[in-house]
């Protein structure tokens with residue numbers, strides 16, 4: 001008889017993030033999910049090449065991933081991920097970024113960065129966003145797996161007060177997030193990391209979804225990036241993640257009404273509906 005699957009250990013994952021800044025979910029995606037993810041992405045890869053050293057000149061990204069296939073809707077609102085995020089972010093948190101990242105052969109390592117660094121609030125502080133990075137291919141040190149500095153989520157604005165804050169000193173602390181295809185890790189937005197260099201002759205495909213506090217500005221503007229008729233067909237949970245909800249009492253309202261109304265068929269924005277010139 002098959003051993004029953006172990007229940008998902010939310011507390012364990014939350015404790016690991018609090019302590020080290022990240023946690024790994026090894027069996028996040030099964031073989032069917034991985035196949036679907038690859039098939040859904042295939043038509044889009046190649047359309048966008050990195051334009052700077054942050055995006056990576058030899059890296060291909062597919063933005064607005066959440067709307068590129070049903071599998072990405074499910075991965076974005078995966079109950080295991082949301083159970084972890086519920087413990088770090090206020091109710092009504094938002095999807096702030098959603099993209100696949102294919103690091104191609106010859107790509108160099110990214111600059112070290114944090115994912116919530118553009119919220120210019122003094123550190124140390126709680127994370128304003130949380131990041132998920134999923135491995136669609138195996139992530140290895142050779143093919144450019146993400147590299148993370150454990151514990152850096154607790155640092156202040158100028159790094160660890162007990163260590164020199166030089167590039168060499170920081171690089172010496174990097175840990176490669178080697179993981180098999182199907183695994184993902186969840187990381188505090190305050191944790192220093194970078195995409196690694198790909199020294200193999202094959203691409204490394206992964207994806208990232210990032211989620212921010214419900215009062216934060218999102219990196220991607222999903223209201224403009226996802227046509228309303230597509231958003232209308234998504235689950236209510238996903239609609240909330242995309243901003244079709246309010247942060248009480250009324251952040252996110254649309255001309256005084258709940259933003260989900262704007263998804264109803266035939267909805268006409270009040271600036272148009274109430275325009276005396278409309279006749």
Ligand SMILES: O=C(O)CCC(=O)C(=O)O
Nearest residue numbers: 101145146193194195196
């Ligand atoms: O692809 C990766 O492993 C990490 C990429 C990353 O950190 C980013 O682009 O912000």
